[in-house]
Structures are given as C-alpha cells and as structure tokens.
Amino acid sequence: MSTQTANPPTRGAAGERSSLLRLYLGRGVLAVVWALVFAGAHDSVDAPAITLLVLYPLIDAVSSLLDLRATPDGSERRVTAFNGVLSTFAALALGIAGAGGVEPVLHVFGAWAVISGAAQVVVGLRRRGSELGNQWPTLISGGLSLLVGVFYNVQAVGENPSLDVLSTYATGGGVWFILQALLLGWKSRRLRTRTA
Numbered sequence: 219m220s221t222q223t224a225n226p227p228t229r230g231a232a233g234e235r236s237s238l239l240r241l242y243l244g245r246g247v248l249a250v251v252w253a254l255v256f257a258g259a260h261d262s263v264d265a266p267a268i269t270l271l272v273l274y275p276l277i278d279a280v281s282s283l284l285d286l287r288a289t290p291d292g293s294e295r296r297v298t299a300f301n302g303v304l305s306t307f308a309a310l311a312l313g314i315a316g317a318g319g320v321e322p323v324l325h326v327f328g329a330w331a332v333i334s335g336a337a338q339v340v341v342g343l344r345r346r347g348s349e350l351g352n353q354w355p356t357l358i359s360g361g362l363s364l365l366v367g368v369f370y371n372v373q374a375v376g377e378n379p380s381l382d383v384l385s386t387y388a389t390g391g392g393v394w395f396i397l398q399a400l401l402l403g404w405k406s407r408r409l410r411t412r413t414a
Contacts, residue, residue, distance in 0.1 A: 236406070237288040242399035245281045249392030252277065257385040263323065267381070268316035271323060272309045274388065275330060279305035294344040301337040304330065320381055321374045327384060328370030335363025355401065359394035363387075 252274055260267045282302030289295045308330035315322035338360030366387055373379050 238285070239399050239402040239406070241281060241284055241288070242395045242402065245277070246392040246395030246397075246399060248277050249274075249388045249395065253385040253388035253392065256388065257382075260381045260384070263316050263319055263381070268313060271312040271316055271327075271384075274384075275305040275308040275312065278302075278334065279309065292344075294341055297337050297340050297344070301334055301341075304333055304337070308334075320379050323381060324370045324374035324379055324383075327387075328367040328374065331363045331367030331370065331387065333367075335360045335365075335367060338363060355394045355398035359391055359398075362390065362394075 252270065256267070256270045256274075259270055279302050282298055282305060286295060286298045286302060289298055308326065311326045311330075312323060315326040339357055340360075342356035342360055366383075370383065373383070
C-alpha cells in the first residue's frame with residue numbers, strides 16, 4: 219500500500235485514471251454486447267460463431283494496446299504487453315480451433331482465460347494504491363477468469379460440452395470492467411474534492 223496517500227494527486231495520475239476509466243468502461247460494454255450477440259449465434263460452430271470467437275480476444279488485445287500506451291514503464295507495462303500478445307495468439311488459435319468444433323474451442327478459450335486471468339491479477343495488484351484505488355473488481359475478475367478457464371478445460375473432455383458458458387464468461391467480465399470504471403470515477407471525484 220502506498221505511503222503517499224496524503225499527497226495531492228499528480229496530473230499524470232489523474233490522466234492515467236481518466237484513461238483507465240474510459241478503457242474499462244469501453245471494454246466492459248463491448249464484452250456485454252459480444253455476449254448478447256454470441257448467445258444467439260453459436261448453435262453450431264459455423265463461420266459467424268468462429269468470427270465472434272476470434273473477435274473477443276482481439277477486443278482484449280486492442281484494449282491491452284491502449285492500456286499499454288497509458289501505462290508508465292515498469293513491470294506492469296510488461297505484463298500488459300504480454301497480455302496483448304497472448305490475446306492476439308488466442309484469437310488465431312480460436313480461429314483454428316473453431317474448425318474442430320466445441321471441444322477444441324473450449325480448450326483454447328480455457329487456456330487463454332487461465333493465463334490472461336493471472337496476468338489481470340498481477341496488473342490489478344500493481345495498480346493498487348491511493349491513486350487508482352484497491353482494484354478489487356479487476357482482481358476478482360482476473361481470479362474468476364483463472365478458475366473458469368480451468369473449468370472450461372474440464373468441461374471440454376466431459377459429456378455434452380457447450381459454448382453457452384462463453385456468453386456468461388463475457389457478461390461477467392464486462393460487468394467487472396464496468397464496475398472498475400465506476401469505482402475509478404468515484405475515486406477521481408473524491409480526489410478532486412479533497413484537493414479543491
């Protein structure tokens with residue numbers, strides 16, 4: 219925990235909060251929209267479903283790129299860059315796995331959810347502090363992603379695997395991103411009031 223909570227926020231920190239707020243809000247809304255569209259388009263793993271499967275990690279990759287541009291140098295930046303590269307590879311892998319049906323898709327999506335969830339937890343831990351808040355939604359979302367990814371891989375080898383779970387995953391992730399954006403907005407207002 220930072221020991222500089224009494225100091226006024228810097229302009230750079232305020233800019234980072236504003237940038238993250240917009241990024242989290244946009245990312246959350248896109249995830250919820252994706253979930254709604256995918257829920258009605260995955261009865262079979264056909265071209266529209268595969269396109270949506272590829273699109274979801276690409277949204278994450280672009281979000282990571284935008285996050286990277288606003289993140290100062292350091293280990294947090296390296297983890298964010300890693301997550302962007304990982305999501306790009308996940309998009310490619312899902313495009314290939316889609317040709318094999320539900321089971322390979324669940325395996326690839328599950329592996330991506332585990333690794334990206336772990337990366338999200340690391341970034342959330344590094345962003346904790348007086349300027350960016352406690353990051354609980356980010357930490358919870360990352361931890362759940364990790365656990366759910368393991369479940370998807372187990373489900374893929376079980377009876378009647380289904381892609382229905384991916385809409386639930388995206389909706390949950392979107393809600394956590396939106397909640398984190400709202401908390402950042404609240405934090406920004408509190409800091410502005412304190413320094414006014």
